[in-house]
Amino acid sequence: MGFEGTRRSEEPDIDVAIIGAGLSGIGMAAHMQMLCPDRSYALFERRPQLGGTWDLFRYPGVRSDSDMHTLGFIFEPWKHEKSIADGPAILEYLNRIVDERRIRQHIRFETKVVSANWESAHAWWVITTEAADGQRSRTTARFLYLGSGYYDYDTPYDPAIPGREDFAGTIIHPQFWPEDVDYTGKRVVVIGSGATAVTIVPAMAQKAAHVTMLQRTPTWYAIRPARDAIANTLRKFLPEKLAYRITRFKNVFMQDMVFKRARNEPQKVKDFLTKKLQEALGPKYDPATFTPPYNPWEQRLCLVPDGDLFKAMQAGKADIVTDHIERIDAAGIQLKSGKRLDCDVIVTATGLALAMAGKIALGMDGQPVRMNERWYYKGCMYSNLPNLAQVFGYLNASWTLRADIDADFVCRLLNHMKTVGADSATPVLTDESALEADTPLDLSSGYIQRGLAIQPKNAKEMPWRLNQDYLFDRKYLKENPLDDGIMRFAKAAGAVPAKSGEVVERAE
Template sequence: MTIHTPDLDVAIIGAGISGISMAAHIARDCPGHRFALLERRASLGGTWDLFRYPGVRSDSDMHTLGFGFAPWRGADAIADGAAIRDYLNETVSLFDLDRHIRRNTRVTAADWDSTAACWRLVLIDAAGAEQRLTARFLVLAAGYYDHDAAHDPPLAGEQDFAGPIVLPQFWPQDLDVAGRQVVVIGSGATAATLVPALAQRGAQVTMLQRTPTWFIASPRQDRLAQLLHRVLPARLAARLVRARNIRLGAWFYNRARRAPDKVGAWLKRRAARALGPAWNEATFTPPYGPWQQRLCLVPDGDLFAAIRAGQARVVTGHIARIEAGDVVLADGQRVPADVIVKATGLKLAVAGKIALSRDGMAVNLAEHVNYKDCMLSNLPNLVQVFGYLNASWTLRADLVAAFTTRVLTHMARTGTHVATPVLAADHGLEMDDTPAFSSGYLLRGQAMLPRSSTDRRWRLNHDYLADRAFLAKDPLEDGVLRFDRAPQPLAPAPDCVIDTPR
């Protein structure tokens, strides 16, 4: 059997925002590295290809949700799903990444082989055939939620409902809501997006919330950004707008954390002005402070406008049961319904639901500690992208990609093959596993997530500006990240039939 190197230098799981950022950084900064994006779906885009419910849009401004290396040039600062898909496809074309993407390829297992110093992957192709692939480095860029299932809490009497019950994650494209009474269960970002979009399609919409949510209206278009693009070179204008939005977002988040009562009062005043006579303080006063959960963005105040116009309303209460044409609340109130939409949240998933192992022994990520926002204690050549919850996901994706390329470049220069964040069993770290936010999907999935400590190197942080400065300043060889040579060359598996991009 011929001795050879792994099939790939880097295998990237997922061709959404995180995977595309990683691939573009490697293509630009690590020439000669062999990499592939392994995408389970037929199309790239991740969330933005899967989510097709009415009104789906960004809940962050596109100048920060867009990549730092490929600035957003669209007219809207808050863009719809189709525009975001187009942007991601344009970025793929710009960096000639399409030849590295293997669609309809699902990774089911990844085992770190210590003897050969590589990851051995098991793949299922479009025809359902199992294949094998080896990669020196593995990047988990499949996001944080289950693409196959949403959070779908059962409701008493669902089986008796006469109309359709819909999950936004799997929206039926032929659903006609015109002239129908639609009850949207939930009050998070998905519900806030659906309600005005369904109203525009002619539905009479009720947003049925268990607890209120903090909302903030923002213009869909950024006039300052448009002005700067008219008077400055495009690259400079994009850099200035991105920097402004990052700092403004960080300032507002920190202000909300330090003075929740003042920020909450300000948000309510804005909502009251937007709603006019439709304002009800109890309906729009959450039992938690601003930014204890992700703030819901309302572009151009569309949710408020739909409520003010009488096309939508908000009802607060707990569901007792579902009947043929009503949702019955615990207080006896009946909410008429022809269609029910369960905007009840996401189901958390880690590592793209890949079965991870090390030398044949199963790996539980919850038993490992985050290292520098992307690697995990004592797991070699593994990077996981988990974006910011208080800012654009892409900001962390770009940071992680830049850090990864630094590691790859260092390994190529030093002739090493393995990078491991080493944490001793008696590490003495003070653990801090308190979720940064009280969002339901995080609380439900907390036990699945890697751990964090109070030590900056060993935590998943949520401060982009501080993280960027820390990663730029802290050396790669920090006494924690150990670089080693492979023990021996790698022998290929007999059934390895994957063609690798060159």
């Protein structure tokens, strides 16, 4: 039903405030231009450049750990020969999209969102921002779209390792890589065994005297070519968009198949991954170093494009040590086994710290909103929280797959709100006791487990769920009605009756 015969006494500054100009934010802006061209929007980006993660991370070898045919957007083909792309190539892709689609003029750089408060009377968000010079400003927006990522940009996870203040060399966290560091000919220890460590080790090994990856527990590795031969062949014979669509479908299907096979038949996947490692390392393969105490996809698989880590090991430029740290001293790292790793540079690739909603102080009518008290709704909105959506990408597939379907869903929701004359859309949950809880992030990785306490609640069944199945989610969000009996559409409490025959036009 519509809300006819009323008009707003005032309108917000913009229709949609998009927080973050990384993959999620740029994707939403592009979707709005395609699906909601009559709506105004702005992207609020705290950094001086766009790109989010891909601008922040500057460590050696920084690259995607997903293929760019699924980490790229559904609407914009990935044109590079390499499917596993480095950071600069991803930034080039994003900058091209922003310029070709004239999104850049909507980005407010060096503008940090400090707080956002929902005002029920006006049915809008009051957003407080802080510029680089500390000046604060206020913007009102009908809808808040959080594309601010999932981790803390300011503070990574950096465990308190005893003795680090005694080290005579250089200690670096990958999240804040210094531009002037020179490790040529030096001995390097990289602490950690996740995707960042696996990327840094072979990249640093090209210049360093030697690089050791120090791990507490082994990791499951997936070796694949950096170039997608099928994608590159299809591009030669088919129109670009069709070739991209076919490759994207192929890779989505493969991601889904591998994940489900790992969950249903873990031993077969273990055997397959182990065989590939043995082939890559030959006599250097050591079961103790490469056999994790968990099944594949209980933590995210570490991608090793072209087996570069293992080539560095074969060449004697890198090795992996499995041990625990006793302490750091002036010359290196003392291990609990009694062994030592003397070094000149220590890289603490110890992981990320999760953050919700970009650490923005959210409120409703002046009362704080605690996200861990809300339930996910269709993987992108939250119980009893109006006009707000957030992108939290897939853990078992590419981040952008979720960003694409979330942006499409929110654009259709905005259009439906316009059709029925509503100012707000709220997923209403009246009785949460009827829901059966499930973990929102079903991986045992350290950064996931450390961040569970701040996560919203997750139910076993849709719609109150953040799901980890892209193929299901894409179909569900398309086919499940927007007006599903849960979403409540309403007019602002401050709306005033329109005079008979009056037509109110909105100034853009």
